[in-house]
Structure formats: structure tokens, C-alpha cells
Amino acid sequence: MIENEAAFASSGEHAYRRIRTDIVFGRLKPGQRLVLDRMRPAYGVSIPTLREILSRLAAEKLVTAEGQRGFQVCDCSADDLREIAELRLLLESSALRSSFAAGDVEWEARCVAAHHKLGHVEQRLGSGQDPSLEQWKRYDFEFHNALVSACGSRALLDLHAGVYDRYLRYQMVFGVFRGGVAAQEHRGLLDAALARQINNAIEILQRHINACIDAVLSKGL
Incomplete structure (x- = not known):
């Protein structure tokens, strides 16, 4: 019985991650109605489990509940993007301050390693190669996340991760890739972290986020 319950929970969690990824990466479109009968065979879980998953995603502001009409993917708007971007900047700036103050050599190593992987993918994208979107954005x-990982607050990191994904959805839905400019900003953030230059890091982060807003709005949002 315990094994069956564990398998059920595992399948439900797997379906949750798949649906969440499909929303964030735009495979389930903004405003799309989520019809449970159609989703059940695609995600391999029961309708009650789907309802639980979609209710969970509604709490994360990725899905809206329409009462008796069911669920739909949250729509996109310029105001919503600006609000999410402002919240991300607020959370990430606060976490950066604490992380820069508390970070040790292990934290520095995490930042360098994470940047090395990101830089490799950005180089491939810049040269016309096509790594998966999931890998790039992961x-x-x-x-x-490495930059803020020494902030000392699990709650702040969880909030930041949720807001990051809502912000990421706009990048994916509207196909935003800023190429070498974004890569330079990432390099600047790493250099600022290693030198503990918090004001410089926050200035780069603000530029990084605002440029993404401009890029999305230029797509016609």
C-alpha cells in the first residue's frame, strides 16, 4: 500500500513538473483553457489529480481558476510583466546584499561554476548552435540562484524562484534572446560578486531586467 501511494505521488509530481514546464516555456499558451479530459491522456494522471495540480499552479499565479468553467493559463500583459519584473528586482537585490555580505569561498566557487555552464551555453547560442531552451534557462x-544562495533565507530563495519562473515565461512566450549583451551582463554580475561590489551588481541586474522588459514589449505585447 505504501509503495502504491508513493508511486501515485511520484506520478502526480511528475505531471505537475511537466505541466508547469509547459506553461513556463509557452507550450501551453497564455489564456489557453485547460480541458481536463484532454489533458488526462497527455499527462497520464487522473482528473482529480489534474485538478489538484492546477489548483497548485493557480496558487503560483501560473494558472487562473474560472469557478465552474475550470482553469486556464494566466494571460500576459505589459502591466503584469512590469509588476513581476519589479518584484524580481526587489527580491533579488535584497538577496544579493545578504549573499555578498555572507558569502564564503564555497559560495564563490558555486557562482563561478554556475557561470561557466551558463557561459558555455550562451557561446553555443551566439555561434548559431541550438542547445535546448530548458538547458539554457536552467x-x-x-x-x-548561486549569486543569492548565501543570503541565509530559505523563504526568500523560494519566493525568488517562483517569481523568476513567472518572469521567464514572458521571455519564452515572446522569444526573447539578447545574445552577447546578456552574456556580458552575466559576466559583470560574476565579477561584481567576486569583488563584493553590491551597488555595481544591483545596477547591472536592473539593466539586465529592464532590457528584457523592453525586448518583450518590442514584440508587441
Whole structure:
């Protein structure tokens, strides 16, 4: 019985991760209605489990519940993007301050390693190669997360991760890739971290985020 319950929980968690990834990477479109009967065979879980998953995603602001009409993917808007970007900048700046103050040599090593992986993927993208979007953005998150990982607050890191994914969804839905400019900003963030130049890091981060907003809005949002 315990094994069956564990398998059920595992399949539900796997379906949750798949649906969440499909929303963040735009495979489930903004405003799309999520019809449970159609989703059940695609994600391999029961309708009650799907309801639980979509309720969980609604709490994360990736899905909206429409009462008796069911669920749909959260729509996109310029105001929502600006609000999410402002929240990301607020959370990440606060976490950077604490992380820069408390970071030790192990933290520095995490930042350097995360940047090495991200830089490798950015070089491949810049030369016309095509690594997976999931890999690119996983490494992007790992780098930003490494920078704030010494902040000392699990709650702050969890909040930042959730907001990061909502922000990422706009990049993926609108196909934003800023190439070498973004790579230079990442390098600048690493250099600022190793030198503990917090004001410089926050200035680069603000430029990094605002440029993404401009890029999305230029796509016609």
C-alpha cells in the first residue's frame, strides 16, 4: 500500500513538473483553457489529480481558476510583466546584499561554476548552435540562484524562484534572446560578486531586467 501511494505521488509530481514546464516555456499558451479530459491522456494522471495540480499552479499565479468553467493559463500583459519584473528586482537585490555580505569561498566557487555552464551555453547560442531552451534557462536560473544562495533565507530563495519562473515565461512566450549583451551582463554580475561590489551588481541586474522588459514589449505585447 505504501509503495502504491508513493508511486501515485511520484506520478502526480511528475505531471505537475511537466505541466508547469509547459506553461513556463509557452507550450501551453497564455489564456489557453485547460480541458481536463484532454489533458488526462497527455499527462497520464487522473482528473482529480489534474485538478489538484492546477489548483497548485493557480496558487503560483501560473494558472487562473474560472469557478465552474475550470482553469486556464494566466494571460500576459505589459502591466503584469512590469509588476513581476519589479518584484524580481526587489527580491533579488535584497538577496544579493545578504549573499555578498555572507558569502564564503564555497559560495564563490558555486557562482563561478554556475557561470561557466551558463557561459558555455550562451557561446553555443551566439555561434548559431541550438542547445535546448530548458538547458539554457536552467543554467540561467542556476547562475542567478548561486549569486543569492548565501543570503541565509530559505523563504526568500523560494519566493525568488517562483517569481523568476513567472518572469521567464514572458521571455519564452515572446522569444526573447539578447545574445552577447546578456552574456556580458552575466559576466559583470560574476565579477561584481567576486569583488563584493553590491551597488555595481544591483545596477547591472536592473539593466539586465529592464532590457528584457523592453525586448518583450518590442514584440508587441
